[in-house]
Amino acid sequence: MIVTxxxxxxxxxxxxxxxxxxxxxxxxxxxxxxxxxxxxDTTAVSxxxxxxxxxxxxxxLGPNGSGKSxxxxxxxxxxxxxxxxxxxxGVAYHGLGLPxxxxxxxxxxxxxxxxxxxxxxxxxMAQTNDIPRSRVxxxxxxxxxxxxxxxxxxxxxxxxxxxxGIAAALLGDPPTLLFDEPxxxxxxxxxxxxxxxxxxxxxxxxxxxxSSHLMSEMALTADQxxxxxxxxxxxxxxxxxxxxxxxGQFVRVRSPQGDGLAALLVxxxxxxxxESDGSFSVSGLDAPAIGTIAGEAGLHLHELSPQxxxxxxxxxxxTRDSVEYRGHDVAGASGVDARTTPLTxxxx
Amino acid sequence: xxxxxxxTSHLTATSSHGRxxxxxxxxxxxxxxxxxxxxxxxxxxxxxxxxxVAAIAGVAVSGSxxxxxxxxxxxxxxxxxSLRGMLFGQLVVGVLGIxxxxxxxxxxxxxxxxxxxxxxxxxxxAKIAVMTVLGLVVSExxxxxxxxxxxxxxxxxxxxxxxxxxxxxxxxxxxGLVLMVLGLVALGxxxxxxxxxxxxxxxxxxxxxxxxxVQALPSSISQPVTKYLPFHISDAMTSVTHVLGNSPSLSxxxxxxxxxxxxxxxxxxxxxxxIRRDA
Ligand SMILES: Nc1ncnc2c1ncn2[C@@H]1O[C@H](COP(=O)(O)OP(=O)(O)O)[C@@H](O)[C@H]1O
Ligand SMILES: [Mg+2]
Numbered sequence: 001m002i003v004t005x006x007x008x009x010x011x012x013x014x015x016x017x018x019x020x021x022x023x024x025x026x027x028x029x030x031x032x033x034x035x036x037x038x039x040x041d042t043t044a045v046s047x048x049x050x051x052x053x054x055x056x057x058x059x060x061l062g063p064n065g066s067g068k069s070x071x072x073x074x075x076x077x078x079x080x081x082x083x084x085x086x087x088x089x090g091v092a093y094h095g096l097g098l099p100x101x102x103x104x105x106x107x108x109x110x111x112x113x114x115x116x117x118x119x120x121x122x123x124x125m126a127q128t129n130d131i132p133r134s135r136v137x138x139x140x141x142x143x144x145x146x147x148x149x150x151x152x153x154x155x156x157x158x159x160x161x162x163x164x165g166i167a168a169a170l171l172g173d174p175p176t177l178l179f180d181e182p183x184x185x186x187x188x189x190x191x192x193x194x195x196x197x198x199x200x201x202x203x204x205x206x207x208x209x210x211s212s213h214l215m216s217e218m219a220l221t222a223d224q225x226x227x228x229x230x231x232x233x234x235x236x237x238x239x240x241x242x243x244x245x246x247x248g249q250f251v252r253v254r255s256p257q258g259d260g261l262a263a264l265l266v267x268x269x270x271x272x273x274x275e276s277d278g279s280f281s282v283s284g285l286d287a288p289a290i291g292t293i294a295g296e297a298g299l300h301l302h303e304l305s306p307q308x309x310x311x312x313x314x315x316x317x318x319t320r321d322s323v324e325y326r327g328h329d330v331a332g333a334s335g336v337d338a339r340t341t342p343l344t345x346x347x348x
Numbered sequence: 349x350x351x352x353x354x355x356t357s358h359l360t361a362t363s364s365h366g367r368x369x370x371x372x373x374x375x376x377x378x379x380x381x382x383x384x385x386x387x388x389x390x391x392x393x394x395x396x397x398x399x400x401v402a403a404i405a406g407v408a409v410s411g412s413x414x415x416x417x418x419x420x421x422x423x424x425x426x427x428x429x430s431l432r433g434m435l436f437g438q439l440v441v442g443v444l445g446i447x448x449x450x451x452x453x454x455x456x457x458x459x460x461x462x463x464x465x466x467x468x469x470x471x472x473x474a475k476i477a478v479m480t481v482l483g484l485v486v487s488e489x490x491x492x493x494x495x496x497x498x499x500x501x502x503x504x505x506x507x508x509x510x511x512x513x514x515x516x517x518x519x520x521x522x523x524g525l526v527l528m529v530l531g532l533v534a535l536g537x538x539x540x541x542x543x544x545x546x547x548x549x550x551x552x553x554x555x556x557x558x559x560x561x562v563q564a565l566p567s568s569i570s571q572p573v574t575k576y577l578p579f580h581i582s583d584a585m586t587s588v589t590h591v592l593g594n595s596p597s598l599s600x601x602x603x604x605x606x607x608x609x610x611x612x613x614x615x616x617x618x619x620x621x622x623i624r625r626d627a
Contacts, residue, residue, distance in 0.1 A: 077466050078459055078627040094466045097367045103463075111459035113384060113451060120383035121460070128368055128376035128464040168460060 028054040028089050028175055028207055030075060035084035037070050037231075044070040046231040047084070052209045052224075054175070057202045059222030059239070060211035061315065067231035068211040069108045072180050075209075076105050088176050100129040100172030106165040108180040108211075114154030118145055118164050121153060122171055129172055139167040158185030166197070176207040183217060195221050215315035227315070250283040251290055254303035261299050268293060279303065368465050373474040376464065377448075380457070381478055386447055394440040395490060401433025402494035406501030413506040423589065426509040427516050430498025431523045431586040437490065438530050438582065441483065442551045445534030448475055449618075450544040462627050472539070472619045479535050483528035491524035515588040522585040522600055529604070529611050530555070530578065536614025539622050555579060571596070581607050 030052035037045040045067040052058045062068050073079040075086040077093025085092060088103050096102045112121050122136045140149050143163040148156070153164065162185050169177055179198070183191045198221050202208045212218055218225060218239065225242050227234040235242055252275075255261045262272045262280055270284040282290060287306050294301050381387050409429060416424075452458035465471050499508050511517045533554075538547040559579045562570045574580055575596055581603035598606060 073459075073626075076459075076463055078462055080624075080626060096466060099368070099466050100464050105463060107459055109459070110456040111463075113380075113455040113457045115384045115386065116380070116457075117383065120379060121457075124376040124379040124383070125460055125464045127379055128372050130366070130369070130372055 030086070030088055030176065030178075030207060030209060031090070032071065032075065032086045033084050035071065035074055035081040035086055037067070037074060037079060038082050044231055045074070045081075048228065048231065048233055049084075050226045050233060050236050052207055052226070054207040055202055055205050056223040057198050057208045057210060057221050058224040058226060059218035060209060060226050060228070061215060061218050061222075062211075062213065062228040062234075064213050066213075066228050068213075068228065069180050070231075071228075072105065072107065072178050072209075072211065075178060076103070076107070078107075098129045098172070100125060100131065100174065102172070102174055103176045103178065104169030104172060104174040105178040106162070106169045106180060106182055108184075110161070111168075112153050112161065112164060115152055117150050117152055118156075118167075119149040121164065122168060125168060125171055131172055135171065135173070139170045142170060143167040159187060159190050162186055163190070166194070175205070177201055177209070179208075179210040181211055181213070183212070250281045250307050251285070251287045252303055252305045252307050253280045253282050253290060253301065254278070255280075255294065255299055255301050257299045261294055261297070264293060264297055264299075265290065281307070368467065368470060370470060370473065373465050373470050374477050376461075377471075377474040377478040380461075381448065381482070384447075384451070386451070387444065390440055390444045390447070391486060394437050394444070394486065395493075397436040397440060398433040398490045398494045399497055401436060402430045402498035403501055405429050405432050406498040409506055410501065410503035413503075424507065425587055425589045426499065426502060426507055427495065427519045428587040428589075429502075430495045430509075431491065431519065433494055434491065434523045434527060434586060435579075435582070437487075437527055438555060438578075439552065441487070441527050441531040442534035442555070443548065445479055445483070445531035446538040446544060446547040446551065448479055448535055449538035450542065450547055453542045454544055458627050468623045469619065472615075472622055475535065476532065476615060479531055480528065483531040484524070487524035487527035487531075488521065489524075491520050491527065495520045509588065513588070518600060519586050519588050522604065523582075525604060526582045526585050526607060529607050530582075532611040533578070533607075533614050536611060536616075536618040539618030540614065575603070576606060578607060578610065 032051075033049050035045055035048050036043065048067070048071060060068050060071070070079065071086075074081045075088070075093065077099075088096065091102075093099065093103070118140065119136060122139065123133065125131075126133065126136050137146070137149070140146050143166050145160065145163055145167065148160065153161065156164065162182065166179070166182065169179065179194075182194050182198075186194060198208055198210055202223070210221065222239055224237065225239050226236045227242065253261065253265075258274075258278065258280060262274070265272050265280075265282055265285060268285060268289075270282050270290075273281040275281055285293075287304050291301065291304055294304075406429070409424075413421075452461060461471060462468065465474070495509075495511075499510075502508055509516045511520065534547065534551050537550050537554075538544070541547045541550060555578055559574070559577050562573050562577060564570075565573075575584075575598045580597060584597040584603050585600045597603070
């Protein structure tokens with residue numbers, strides 16, 4: 001099922017180099033600059049700016065309703081931003097010559113007529129961009145829909161519909177690809193397939209931008225992250241930086257004289273959070289320092305264990321204030337915060 | 349599937365820096381139109397109604413000619429009789445024109461369409477082109493078919509019409525043209541409303557309900573307005589000996605020009621909105 005030849009690969013690289021020489025900041029990318037989108041009573045996206053570079057998978061992470069799909073629709077020229085611009089390799093969508101050969105996208109909302117066959121759906125798109133018929137069969141083969149190509153899309157499962165959407169994105173063999181929540185509706189095998197697909201596309205030197213509301217998914221596929229909450233940029237950078245910056249490490253401390261110890265640690269500049277199970281999460285001081293302080297004060301320690309917050313926790317921590325709907329807050333003891341999310345899951 | 353699977357094809361090598369050609373956009377629209385069952389169903393319904401009504405009318409008049417009054421016989425218009433089904437055809441062609449646009453919105457296909465062809469003017473042009481050509485061919489075939497079938501089933505002594513008689517060719521060819529233009533009016537309405545039910549309601553309202561409302565108004569108002577209604581324009585076009593009540597009619601081609609004006613207005617407003625609105 002390998003559809004390409006070495007010659008084609010060589011050509012792609014050659015073309016990339018030409019693009020590079022043409023000098024669009026030496027990099028083929030998506031540039032979003034200050035885009036804002038308002039609907040009647042909500043501001044879906046607010047002064048959002050970021051870059052998506054070629055050759056890596058860039059994850060677009062944010063809780064549900066944070067504006068990911070809206071941003072992607074604006075990049076694809078479907079919704080017009082109220083302010084700001086979104087460009088692909090320096091060109092706005094409506095300025096692209098043969099759009100499908102420049103960008104391919106799988107959007108979140110259905111974009112397929114249930115009464116049309118998979119083949120006909122791809123074929124009408126192909127015709128408009130002068131893409132040969134053979135390419136339609138090729139992408140159907142890639143996504144594993146060859147056998148059902150003539151079947152009406154209305155009879156497709158959620159996963160098959162998603163695969164057809166991916167086939168449409170790949171149709172024009174575009175150097176830039178957007179995927180909005182691509183693993184939705186897929187079975188475990190399908191999810192694995194999408195992960196490999198995204199990585200494979202990036203390895204070929206393409207610009208790959210993929211959204212998800214699941215940090216764990218992004219941790220598995222993305223190299224770079226753009227994190228948004230309530231339509232605003234929260235963070236942009238590499239996945240590893242994101243984890244390091246946003247979570248950091250902390251130490252779990254358990255002591256029969258917990259309140260006394262907590263007060264002492266706060267005095268020494270630590271940040272202390274009381275967990276619902278009675279333990280304390282301490283950041284700003286490492287385990288040996290905490291042990292020394294406790295020893296000098298003659299306080300007993302029942303637990304002193306360094307912890308690393310999980311990615312999901314880092315994400316929740318970061319978007320905590322930007323999630324529209326969340327559980328009630330629990331008031332903390334004086335001088336000590338109480339966490340809404342108990343840090344029970346940990347990662348080595 | 350192996351992880352070293354690549355997704356490229358020879359396509360990139362031939363990739364031009366061209367634009368979406370109008371011809372290609374039209375081809376895509378044509379593929380869309382013929383690849384859904386609703387198109388075949390609508391065309392079949394269109395054929396059954398226009399031809400069926402022509403046949404039934406022909407047979408019915410043949411059977412009752414001897415019992416018809418002198419006035420009825422004098423005002424008998426065999427051409428108009430055979431084209432009577434065109435009114436039903438106008439409703440059906442409206443559904444076709446509406447679905448060309450509204451199905452895009454109800455199914456979300458509009459997003460695929462606009463991602464492939466980013467120029468909305470071009471998308472609109474392609475839809476109008478496909479609807480015009482298909483509408484013209486189908487309408488003319490059915491109009492002439494209905495005329496031929498209706499005349500063939502008309503029995504003497506009821507008089508027959510032939511295309512060489514004055515006004516007959518105009519009525520038959522013109523009836524087809526009216527059908528086509530109404531399909532475009534429907535396309536325009538659907539582009540404005542983006543919703544199948546709403547567009548059908550508006551279309552049927554303009555075609556059938558508006559004449560009833562106008563008729564209910566005082567004649568000082570209804571008299572000058574009636575002749576501008578699509579229903580009356582169509583009637584004037586498909587009649588050879590025109591005697592519809594006592595309201596004055598526009599001449600067939602002036603009426604047709606007005607109808608084209610309606611289509612242009614609906615499509616113009618539709619396109620204007622289509623370019624400005626989010627998909
Ligand atoms: N077409 C629309 N009309 C009105 N509100 C919208 C529309 N699209 C999105 N929104 C609102 O904008 C916000 C962002 O939505 P969305 O971009 O879908 O977020 P995400 O994809 O991150 O879940 C939400 O509050 C949503 O309700
Ligand atoms: Mg979304």
